[in-house]
Amino acid sequence: MMVIVLENAPPRLRGRLAVWLLEVRTGVYVGVYSVKVRDMIWNHVEAGIEDGNAVMLWDDLTESGFNFCTLGENRRIPVNFDGLKLVSFLPEDKKEVIDRKS
Amino acid sequence: MSTGNNPLLPKLTPITIKERVSLVYVEKGNLDVLDGAFVVVDVNGVRTHIPIGGVSCLMLEPGTRISHSAVALAARVGCLICWIGEAGVRLYASGQPGGARSDRLLYQAQLALNENTRLKVVKQMYRMRFGDEPPAKRSVNQLRGIEGSRVRQMYKLFAKRFGVPWKYREYDTDNWNKGDMPNRCLSAATAALYGIAESAVLAAGYAPAIGFIHTGKPLSFVYDIADLFKFETVVPIAFQIASKNPQNSEQVVRHACRETFRSTKLLQRIIPAIEDVLAAGGITKPEPPEDALPPAIPEKESLADDGHRS
Numbered sequence: 001m002m003v004i005v006l007e008n009a010p011p012r013l014r015g016r017l018a019v020w021l022l023e024v025r026t027g028v029y030v031g032v033y034s035v036k037v038r039d040m041i042w043n044h045v046e047a048g049i050e051d052g053n054a055v056m057l058w059d060d061l062t063e064s065g066f067n068f069c070t071l072g073e074n075r076r077i078p079v080n081f082d083g084l085k086l087v088s089f090l091p092e093d094k095k096e097v098i099d100r101k102s
Numbered sequence: 103m104s105t106g107n108n109p110l111l112p113k114l115t116p117i118t119i120k121e122r123v124s125l126v127y128v129e130k131g132n133l134d135v136l137d138g139a140f141v142v143v144d145v146n147g148v149r150t151h152i153p154i155g156g157v158s159c160l161m162l163e164p165g166t167r168i169s170h171s172a173v174a175l176a177a178r179v180g181c182l183i184c185w186i187g188e189a190g191v192r193l194y195a196s197g198q199p200g201g202a203r204s205d206r207l208l209y210q211a212q213l214a215l216n217e218n219t220r221l222k223v224v225k226q227m228y229r230m231r232f233g234d235e236p237p238a239k240r241s242v243n244q245l246r247g248i249e250g251s252r253v254r255q256m257y258k259l260f261a262k263r264f265g266v267p268w269k270y271r272e273y274d275t276d277n278w279n280k281g282d283m284p285n286r287c288l289s290a291a292t293a294a295l296y297g298i299a300e301s302a303v304l305a306a307g308y309a310p311a312i313g314f315i316h317t318g319k320p321l322s323f324v325y326d327i328a329d330l331f332k333f334e335t336v337v338p339i340a341f342q343i344a345s346k347n348p349q350n351s352e353q354v355v356r357h358a359c360r361e362t363f364r365s366t367k368l369l370q371r372i373i374p375a376i377e378d379v380l381a382a383g384g385i386t387k388p389e390p391p392e393d394a395l396p397p398a399i400p401e402k403e404s405l406a407d408d409g410h411r412s
Binding site for chain 2 (some may be wrong): 061079081082
């Protein structure tokens, strides 16, 4: 299964994702696809995200059983804890500390 | 600050070890509870949520501080917290109180106290480790001697396979950097395995101190159980990484351990393995005495392992 969550995305991208995925809540898209199709869909997100931001999750052979990738600016940043992917939440004015973490 | 007694939400309960991820290492920051979630806050104010209920063992390195409410939350969801020193040397452990099951403790003690049942358990451990029948009519002492020489042989074989110079297994917990590269990798890897083994022993309801092959240590039984899986999981990894001689060897080892714990399904197998070796003793778990007082309020069905207090 794969899930994409969009924030602040242009309507044309939202419409485009709805071509393959089910929009179960505003900006939340769900579907079951192969790796190839997933990459293709993510290409659309990359091309159309503009100033918004996105995260995609999918089933994977990691210890947690899933994996995810992100696009655009967000206060939540993926961090690697010795091979376990978690998420850090930045305070309002500290966007620059991201680089040190990732 | 609520740590799980929020009246608006259902009560927190532990889940089984087999559904969790193995380990999370935290190297610096303040561990606390914010809005009911377990967080690490660093000096810059960056918060990272640790899904503590889905972790079997949390390893805190020097440079961390943990609040009372954070430890309480870890205990409530059954996550073992280990305070570890330089290179995984354990300092203290808590956060997952053991000894929740008197029937298991009595059963384990009964098996260990009787020379006959103890030998049966040791033989079963031997079978699981080496995949063959232990020589008959040997005492625990003799079996331990045979095991020791086989283990030294296996270290040698792995060293040869990965082209690592190897003398012998040595670890000096007072002077960590003294050991050679393969020994340091081995210590880091076994420390990770011990963390998981301890959380499994506790979750299954047994006492970490009552060992069968090992004795006299707070974690004797944990070493017994970890040894069942050591050569299948962490030893090859340690030698493989030592052969590459990486700069941050410890971190590479941890990363690889996580991968092998996942691929060998260690967390699914470890509690059944504990039950299996103990069952070889051939006795059943004791029934409560007839004249004992049963609990006034019976335990509710739970998602947790038997040894978790929920």
